[in-house]
Amino acid sequence: MKIIMTPNKSGTKISKYIYGHFAEHLGRCIYEGIWVGENSPIPNKNGIRTDVVDALKNICVPVLRWPGGCFADEYHWKDGIGPKEKRKKMVNTHWGGLTENNHFGTHEFFELVSQLGCEAYINGNVGSGTVQEMQEWVEYMTMNGESPMANLRKENHKVDPWKVAFFGVGNESWGCGGNMRPEYYADLYRRYQTYVRQYGKDKIYKIACGPNIDDYNWMEQVMNSAAPFMDGISLHHYALTGAWEDKGPALNFPEEQWWSLIASAQKMDELITKHSTIMDKYDPDKRIGLIVDEWGSWLSVEPGTNPGFLYQQNTIRDAMVAAVTLNIFHKHADRVHMANIAQTVNVLQAMLLTDGEQMVKTPTYHVFDLYKNHQDGELIDSYGDENDTISYTISKKEEKVTISICHFSLTASKELSFDGDNDLTLVDANYITAESMDAHNDFTHPETISIKPFKELSILNGTLNVIIPPMSVVSIVVE
Numbered sequence: 262m263k264i265i266m267t268p269n270k271s272g273t274k275i276s277k278y279i280y281g282h283f284a285e286h287l288g289r290c291i292y293e294g295i296w297v298g299e300n301s302p303i304p305n306k307n308g309i310r311t312d313v314v315d316a317l318k319n320i321c322v323p324v325l326r327w328p329g330g331c332f333a334d335e336y337h338w339k340d341g342i343g344p345k346e347k348r349k350k351m352v353n354t355h356w357g358g359l360t361e362n363n364h365f366g367t368h369e370f371f372e373l374v375s376q377l378g379c380e381a382y383i384n385g386n387v388g389s390g391t392v393q394e395m396q397e398w399v400e401y402m403t404m405n406g407e408s409p410m411a412n413l414r415k416e417n418h419k420v421d422p423w424k425v426a427f428f429g430v431g432n433e434s435w436g437c438g439g440n441m442r443p444e445y446y447a448d449l450y451r452r453y454q455t456y457v458r459q460y461g462k463d464k465i466y467k468i469a470c471g472p473n474i475d476d477y478n479w480m481e482q483v484m485n486s487a488a489p490f491m492d493g494i495s496l497h498h499y500a501l502t503g504a505w506e507d508k509g510p511a512l513n514f515p516e517e518q519w520w521s522l523i524a525s526a527q528k529m530d531e532l533i534t535k536h537s538t539i540m541d542k543y544d545p546d547k548r549i550g551l552i553v554d555e556w557g558s559w560l561s562v563e564p565g566t567n568p569g570f571l572y573q574q575n576t577i578r579d580a581m582v583a584a585v586t587l588n589i590f591h592k593h594a595d596r597v598h599m600a601n602i603a604q605t606v607n608v609l610q611a612m613l614l615t616d617g618e619q620m621v622k623t624p625t626y627h628v629f630d631l632y633k634n635h636q637d638g639e640l641i642d643s644y645g646d647e648n649d650t651i652s653y654t655i656s657k658k659e660e661k662v663t664i665s666i667c668h669f670s671l672t673a674s675k676e677l678s679f680d681g682d683n684d685l686t687l688v689d690a691n692y693i694t695a696e697s698m699d700a701h702n703d704f705t706h707p708e709t710i711s712i713k714p715f716k717e718l719s720i721l722n723g724t725l726n727v728i729i730p731p732m733s734v735v736s737i738v739v740e
């Protein structure tokens with residue numbers, strides 16, 4: 262397979278926010294996975310796990326979405342501030358019916374954001390919250406100087422405001438966020454977003470609740486009524502092996518589910534294309550971002566775990582889903598301004614799994630590691646032979662070109678060659694691969710899949726030749 266790179270055409274910038282993450286109060290994501298409390302024997306800084314923060318910093322997490330998900334539309338932020346022993350408990354009705362102590366609230370979230378060095382994406386409550394509650398949360402977080410909410414924040418020992426880069430007005434308002442019709446939501450969006458005020462110098466990027474999967478009518482109606490009032494509109498699409506009601510297992514799955522999960526992930530391309538076409542009608546200059554703030558594989562929970570906790574193992578198949586989807590986002594980088602994989606720790610297609618003080622990095626984590634050079638890179642156009650088991654991205658940053666390739670054949674290696682205008686010098690090459698289609702890392706074998714140097718390549722007369730093994734993700738840097 263031969264690919265010609267055309268680096269001299271000016272490319273689209275791949276926003277680093279495409280590499281965003283999502284942490285919801287769901288199962289063991291926030292509690293246990295991130296927050297263990299200051300008095301935990303698990304090493305932590307101000308209550309937040311040190312191992313998790315270190316691992317996430319390594320993949321350069323650019324933005325974190327919180328507190329949900331469905332949880333966002335029943336979260337009342339004032340219950341999560343002030344002295345912890347006085348915080349009201351709440352029942353997480355969506356996810357397992359567990360009683361939460363609200364120890365992880367606004368201050369703790371911004372402590373996490375500060376430890377990660379990333380931006381905050383707060384999702385506000387439209388489903389069961391008032392306009393006043395949303396307005397006051399924004400004022401509490403971002404108002405400098407004198408105001409009732411700024412003063413309350415100071416009473417809670419935070420003098421300076423925080424920065425809220427992104428704010429979502431409701432989540433899945435067509436479903437768990439209120440079961441609304443698009444016409445009704447669009448009007449509510451216009452009203453609620455009015456009070457998401459900009460108090461400081463930093464503009465808040467406002468995100469409307471967009472469609473589920475292929476609900477093109479939702480996109481049409483909300484864009485038609487509310488486009489001038491938004492900076493972004495969300496899209497949710499999870500990769501499934503078959504019907505929603507009958508999710509396949511994460512391990513020991515039949516070969517057909519290797520293909521069906523990857524095909525479901527590939528559907529993202531069609532969804533973005535069709536939703537973008539609708540958006541183009543109302544926003545031809547592509548000012549408004551399509552924000553894919555929930556994506557990833559959704560599989561059956563691990564046997565014996567709480568079905569409401571969405572804890573699933575993560576295999577080389579999930580690595581394929583991640584790489585294929587990131588390649589699709591790159592291709593649509595002119596419209597996709599941010600994406601947030603669901604979810605960061607212990608939930609759905611997680612980066613990290615924890616068990617007590619143990620932590621493992623998943624194959625998906627390693628894809629985010631291999632791909633991190635693409636963050637804020639310039640997309641390089643290319644053309645060449647088609648192949649239905651190869652998906653790739655080429656981008657350029659600081660004179661270095663990163664070529665990332667996902668090969669999801671189960672059996673055969675594939676020869677590829679990349680040709681450009683210039684001579685190429687190898688800088689670095691790494692990959693992950695596996696021997697079986699459900700290879701994964703667990704607490705007894707944490708390194709079954711890990712990043713290794715990639716050696717099956719040569720550069721001859723300006724052409725990069727590679728042999729990509731099956732079930733692998735490769736990232737090569739040249740200059």
Ligand code: AHR
Pocket residue numbers: 285329330331332432433555603604609
């Ligand atoms: O990510 C899990 C759930 O999936 C989210 O809470 C919700 O928004 C979506 O349905």
